[in-house]
Amino acid sequence: MGELLKLSVILTIICSCAAFSLGYAYKHTKDPIAEQQRLKKVRALKEVFSGYDIPSDLPSAELIVGKDKDGEEIKRHFFLIEKNEDVLGIAFELYPKGYGGDIQLLTGVTAKGNIAGVKVIRHAETPGLGANITSEEFSGQFKGLNLDKTVWRVKKNGGDIDQVTGATISSSAVMNAVHDGLKFVIEHQSEIESQKNEQ
Amino acid sequence: MGFSAEFQKGIFKDNPTFRLVLGICPTLAVTTSIKNGIGMGLATTFVLLGSNIFISLLRNFIPDKIRIPAFIVIISTFVTLIDLLMAAYVTELHEALGIFIPLIVVNCIIMGRAEAYASRSPVLLSIADALGMGIGFTLSLSLISFIRELLGSGTVLGYNVLTSFYEPAVIMILPPGAFLTMGLLLGLFNYISRRKP
Numbered sequence: 546m547g548e549l550l551k552l553s554v555i556l557t558i559i560c561s562c563a564a565f566s567l568g569y570a571y572k573h574t575k576d577p578i579a580e581q582q583r584l585k586k587v588r589a590l591k592e593v594f595s596g597y598d599i600p601s602d603l604p605s606a607e608l609i610v611g612k613d614k615d616g617e618e619i620k621r622h623f624f625l626i627e628k629n630e631d632v633l634g635i636a637f638e639l640y641p642k643g644y645g646g647d648i649q650l651l652t653g654v655t656a657k658g659n660i661a662g663v664k665v666i667r668h669a670e671t672p673g674l675g676a677n678i679t680s681e682e683f684s685g686q687f688k689g690l691n692l693d694k695t696v697w698r699v700k701k702n703g704g705d706i707d708q709v710t711g712a713t714i715s716s717s718a719v720m721n722a723v724h725d726g727l728k729f730v731i732e733h734q735s736e737i738e739s740q741k742n743e744q
Numbered sequence: 745m746g747f748s749a750e751f752q753k754g755i756f757k758d759n760p761t762f763r764l765v766l767g768i769c770p771t772l773a774v775t776t777s778i779k780n781g782i783g784m785g786l787a788t789t790f791v792l793l794g795s796n797i798f799i800s801l802l803r804n805f806i807p808d809k810i811r812i813p814a815f816i817v818i819i820s821t822f823v824t825l826i827d828l829l830m831a832a833y834v835t836e837l838h839e840a841l842g843i844f845i846p847l848i849v850v851n852c853i854i855m856g857r858a859e860a861y862a863s864r865s866p867v868l869l870s871i872a873d874a875l876g877m878g879i880g881f882t883l884s885l886s887l888i889s890f891i892r893e894l895l896g897s898g899t900v901l902g903y904n905v906l907t908s909f910y911e912p913a914v915i916m917i918l919p920p921g922a923f924l925t926m927g928l929l930l931g932l933f934n935y936i937s938r939r940k941p
Binding site: 551552555556559560563566567570571574577578581585667671672673674 | 776802805806807809810813814817818820821824825828829831832833835839896897912914917918
């Protein structure tokens with residue numbers, strides 16, 4: 546019994562010291578980490594809406610965009626780029642299924658209904674093939690596209706979109722997601738604007 | 745053995761990757777670019793240094809029966825520390841290495857050095873051991889990732905060096921390229937060390 550107690554006490558001491566030092570480290574890195582995350586978002590927004598003035602805090606709205614396969618509602622954030630109360634554009638994130646898992650995209654739509662830009666934030670596509678969706682050549686081509694005039698198919702199938710060589714699944718995933726997102730934003734624009742909350 | 749002998753053995757004679765063949769999972773997974781390779785090597789060195797120091801200091805305090813849980817708590821504390829620090833100050837590298845930073849906890853080099861060396865050696869020698877092993881690991885990862893990045897992307901540290909006349913062999917930055925590079929280098933190291941008396 547004495548030994549059991551001794552072992553427990555020693556292990557407790559070690560774990561407490563570990564917990565204490567981690568708590569201290571967490572306290573001191575929490576703010577820099579949050580700041581990095583925020584900067585990352587602002588940087589991505591600046592890339593998507595190049596040439597626009599992006600404040601560090603954007604008003605946003607949360608809307609239900611559909612249901613997943615378990616019937617749970619999917620909610621997404623929409624960020625509004627405004628100038629003197631006029632909405633210049635809406636930015637939103639998309640999570641299409643790629644070849645190697647979910648792709649995270651940031652997309653912007655201008656007030657005229659054109660794509661302002663598409664940026665791949667995170668992906669797990671095959672290096673050298675699907676990973677090229679991050680290239681300016683691919684994701685840059687969406688800029689200026691819209692619902693009416695653009696044929697949302699890859700060139701191979703008679704559309705307007707250049708696909709990444711050897712990566713049909715990745716290319717189509719991005720293309721379809723951008724198309725669906727654009728359609729959703731145009732159809733729900735007034736809803737997004739009415740639900741916005743100032744941050 | 746003295747400080748410098750302990751330090752040097754990790755670089756070549758007992759190189760963790762090519763001689764002890766430990767920590768192969770992160771070695772194969774993250775060496776797609778030199779930056780990732782060096783980042784992973786340095787993060788592992790940090791954890792190794794911290795855990796070796798503390799395990800060596802506490803070696804007479806920790807009873808034999810609970811040494812494994814005690815080592816794991818110490819190691820995972822340092823892993824969480826480097827994970828937080830990297831997320832805060834080198835965000836881009838932290839994202840590129842992803843899950844492999846938390847997985848340093850189960851890197852056998854660290855547990856191996858704790859069990860085989862730090863738990864029975866004085867602090868100064870444990871520091872030499874950790875630095876030697878850590879730098880040996882970093883150099884190995886740099887070598888593998890240099891070969892893979894050069895042949896697989898035609899770049900060195902992100903700068904184009906080969907692309908004007910060389911079509912990058914994508915397979916080299918895919919998993920098969922990791923096994924090919926690792927296997928050939930392992931064979932080369934065995935060949936060299938066998939020729940030495």
